[in-house]
Amino acid sequence: MRIGTAVKAIVGIVASGAMVFSMSACGNSASASGGKVTLSYFAWDNEQTSKPYVEEFEKENPNIHIDFGSSTTYVQTLQTRLVGNQAPDVFIITSENKEDLISNNYVKDLTDESFMKNISDANKEFVSKDGKAYGMSTSSWASGIVYNKALLKKVGVSEVPSTWEGFIKLCKKLKAAGITPYLEANADSTRRIQDAFYGGLLAKKGTDVTKLADSKVQTPGADSKEAYSEWMKIYDEGVVSRDTVGMSGDDLKTQFTSGQVAMITTGAWDFSTFQDSDVDWGFAQMPAMKTGMEQYAQGSPSPALAIYSKLTGDKLKAAEKFLTFMQSKWALKKATDDGNAVTVKGYNSDVIDQYKDVYEKNVKTGKYFLLTNFYSKPSVLDTTTQSEIQQLVQGSISLDQFVQNVDKKMASAQ
Amino acid sequence: MEQSAEIKMVARTKRESPSDINRFEEKRFKHRKRLRGLHEDLTSFWFLLPILAIFVVLFAVPLVQTLMFSFTDFNGYSMNMHSVGMANYQQVFSDPSILQGLLFTVIYAVLQTIFVTIIAIPLAVTLNKKFFGRNFARSMFFFFSVPSLAVLGMVWKYIFSPLKSGVVNSVLSVFGIGPLPWLSNSRLAQFCVIFIAVWAQIGWHATLYLAFLQSIPSDLYEQATVDGASSKQQFVHITLPQLVPGIVTSTFLLMSGGLKVYDLPYTLTKGGPGYSTYTVTQSIIQQGIGQSQYGVGSALAVLFTIATAIVVFAQMGVANTISRRFQ
Numbered sequence: 001m002r003i004g005t006a007v008k009a010i011v012g013i014v015a016s017g018a019m020v021f022s023m024s025a026c027g028n029s030a031s032a033s034g035g036k037v038t039l040s041y042f043a044w045d046n047e048q049t050s051k052p053y054v055e056e057f058e059k060e061n062p063n064i065h066i067d068f069g070s071s072t073t074y075v076q077t078l079q080t081r082l083v084g085n086q087a088p089d090v091f092i093i094t095s096e097n098k099e100d101l102i103s104n105n106y107v108k109d110l111t112d113e114s115f116m117k118n119i120s121d122a123n124k125e126f127v128s129k130d131g132k133a134y135g136m137s138t139s140s141w142a143s144g145i146v147y148n149k150a151l152l153k154k155v156g157v158s159e160v161p162s163t164w165e166g167f168i169k170l171c172k173k174l175k176a177a178g179i180t181p182y183l184e185a186n187a188d189s190t191r192r193i194q195d196a197f198y199g200g201l202l203a204k205k206g207t208d209v210t211k212l213a214d215s216k217v218q219t220p221g222a223d224s225k226e227a228y229s230e231w232m233k234i235y236d237e238g239v240v241s242r243d244t245v246g247m248s249g250d251d252l253k254t255q256f257t258s259g260q261v262a263m264i265t266t267g268a269w270d271f272s273t274f275q276d277s278d279v280d281w282g283f284a285q286m287p288a289m290k291t292g293m294e295q296y297a298q299g300s301p302s303p304a305l306a307i308y309s310k311l312t313g314d315k316l317k318a319a320e321k322f323l324t325f326m327q328s329k330w331a332l333k334k335a336t337d338d339g340n341a342v343t344v345k346g347y348n349s350d351v352i353d354q355y356k357d358v359y360e361k362n363v364k365t366g367k368y369f370l371l372t373n374f375y376s377k378p379s380v381l382d383t384t385t386q387s388e389i390q391q392l393v394q395g396s397i398s399l400d401q402f403v404q405n406v407d408k409k410m411a412s413a414q
Numbered sequence: 415m416e417q418s419a420e421i422k423m424v425a426r427t428k429r430e431s432p433s434d435i436n437r438f439e440e441k442r443f444k445h446r447k448r449l450r451g452l453h454e455d456l457t458s459f460w461f462l463l464p465i466l467a468i469f470v471v472l473f474a475v476p477l478v479q480t481l482m483f484s485f486t487d488f489n490g491y492s493m494n495m496h497s498v499g500m501a502n503y504q505q506v507f508s509d510p511s512i513l514q515g516l517l518f519t520v521i522y523a524v525l526q527t528i529f530v531t532i533i534a535i536p537l538a539v540t541l542n543k544k545f546f547g548r549n550f551a552r553s554m555f556f557f558f559s560v561p562s563l564a565v566l567g568m569v570w571k572y573i574f575s576p577l578k579s580g581v582v583n584s585v586l587s588v589f590g591i592g593p594l595p596w597l598s599n600s601r602l603a604q605f606c607v608i609f610i611a612v613w614a615q616i617g618w619h620a621t622l623y624l625a626f627l628q629s630i631p632s633d634l635y636e637q638a639t640v641d642g643a644s645s646k647q648q649f650v651h652i653t654l655p656q657l658v659p660g661i662v663t664s665t666f667l668l669m670s671g672g673l674k675v676y677d678l679p680y681t682l683t684k685g686g687p688g689y690s691t692y693t694v695t696q697s698i699i700q701q702g703i704g705q706s707q708y709g710v711g712s713a714l715a716v717l718f719t720i721a722t723a724i725v726v727f728a729q730m731g732v733a734n735t736i737s738r739r740f741q
Contacts, residue, residue: 076703079490080490083490083493100489100490101491104492242595246575246576246595246683246686247576247598248571255579379704380707383700383704383705387511387692390687391687394599394687394688405510409509413705
């Protein structure tokens with residue numbers, strides 16, 4: 001039964017008012033830009049990051065004007081604009097909104113577009129449904145283990161072990177030497193190791209990850225139980241303090257740069273902080289869950305560019321030109337300079353020495369996994385796992401209760 | 415005079431008694447009074463119209479919309495919504511995270527109201543006395559309440575960090591204590607949130623009490639001193655009863671503010687560890703907007719509005735009863 005006529009009327013009136021206002025604004029901008037095609041672009045990144053791309057594109061395409069916008073509350077703002085018939089022409093599709101954007105037909109199918117030819121399979125899969133790609137993502141990120149070379153040297157170790165068993169042994173060695181071996185930010189950046197383990201586990205089983213979200217009953221808790229069981233050994237064996245539930249990513253950075261911890265989990269976004277510090281550091285792949293399994297990382301393709309599905313005529317052509325430009329050599333070099341690990345086929349990002357190993361073995365090969373990318377209701381899953389992981393680490397719930405709580409929450413959100 | 419003569423004449427014509435005439439005059443007087451009242455009401459209405467319009471647009475309309483959304487599966491992306499009956503309300507009552515949020519919100523609101531009141535009144539009495547640097551002390555206490563609770567939450571996150579390098583843990587280590595898991599332990603995290611809220615608000619509420627204290631006539635104290643009343647007796651029998659209107663205002667603000675708290679727990683702990691410092695408002699924002707479950711978020715908002723209204727009206731009722739006793 002359909003209801004909400006009154007609500008529709010109210011939203012309609014507000015949206016109509018907004019449309020009239022925006023149309024008058026469009027009229028002004030059209031005359032100001034002398035008959036140019038105006039393309040609205042609602043970006044994930046802020047103006048400082050996005051503006052150079054917009055300016056270069058406008059320079060190369062003098063007949064197209066980009067009406068740029070961004071927001072710190074990107075997902076909610078885009079949602080409001082879409083439901084109020086104020087959709088931008090080009091916008092960002094990412095794990096938090098891809099399911100809703102695709103199922104409500106807001107994004108154009110880009111599968112057969114020429115600019116998608118060089119996009120890596122992992123990046124395509126990220127924003128695909130039923131074999132159709134709805135976004136263009138040109139880079140990816142992968143987290144790893146940042147380690148203090150001097151502290152590891154104190155226990156006669158020069159690199160991070162490649163298995164979890166070896167990693168725990170190293171932690172015990174460091175602890176015995178009076179060094180805090182490892183910390184993770186369970187207050188705000190949970191699941192780094194668990195996602196890596198689960199990714200490796202799925203790869204070993206040969207699971208098609210793009211099908212995980214199709215299952216009517218979503219059970220990410222039960223599916224990843226083995227990965228969590230292995231990860232919890234680090235707490236159950238008393239190697240790492242359970243106080244990590246109150247530690248944030250910033251706390252970890254401070255501890256690492258002041259030489260108070262040997263290893264932490266993070267990614268390329270923190271490299272500049274480590275480079276500015278006095279610590280001699282390295283960045284290693286995350287250990288494999290078990291011997292014989294692949295070393296996966298927690299990681300994901302970066303948010304992708306999408307075209308509004310109702311776009312036609314000159315605006316559609318302009319939008320396609322913009323996406324073509326965003327994977328041009330100039331744009332990819334600029335993205336690399338901005339610290340992004342570009343994954344477009346035939347292009348090599350010139351990353352810093354510490355990142356090379358993870359870039360070659362995880363980022364470029366697509367051996368990374370992010371739980372929220374492949375299950376439906378990612379926002380529910382993200383916040384639920386964070387709270388439940390904190391309780392698991394505290395010891396206030398068991399692993400079975402963790403699994404039950406996560407899956408129960410997912411079932412109620414379907 | 416002329417009018418009165420006319421009335422009498424009419425009365426004579428109709429052969430009415432003098433008591434009838436009086437009743438007639440009384441009626442006319444009442445009618446005129448009613449007209450004057452109506453005119454005054456109309457003037458007040460024009461003054462109230464702007465705020466009434468704001469109330470309707472920003473409060474009444476969203477409230478009605480929220481009520482309607484609470485019976486639907488609206489996801490924020492499509493206006494093609496469907497009725498789900500009471501399903502969203504059932505989910506509210508069966509979700510353990512929401513129930514935990516409700517429990518902490520009530521604990522937070524009650525404890526901060528009690529502690530701020532208990533500390534702010536003696537502080538106001540002290541700040542009302544004459545001593546060197548009084549104005550500086552008053553400004554200092556008031557200053558705590560100037561920054562927003564969100565900013566304070568971010569600052570106190572470093573002070574209460576569970577790491578050895580956290581400010582409080584560094585101080586404790588001098589005495590050979592700790593480090594204590596301030597924000598890692600559920601009970602300690604709850605204590606931290608309530609402690610900061612009390613610390614941040616006592617200054618503002620002490621200033622409020624100070625204003626009420628300054629309106630107490632000094633001759634009451636002079637008379638009590640002459641009668642031999644001790645300082646304690648003066649506080650209990652003069653200061654406290656005279657402060658009742660202030661206590662009513664202060665506790666009302668604390669309780670209503672406490673029930674809708676969001677910024678401090680969110681910036682300090684993000685509602686964690688687990689759901690130990692999770693609040694109802696965070697749940698409404700997270701489930702409704704963050705997770706695109708507008709139906710569930712709306713149902714929770716409707717229930718919470720009703721519950722808050724009941725608590726606040728009950729509090730006003732109790733406060734009015736106490737006020738009347740001391741009048």
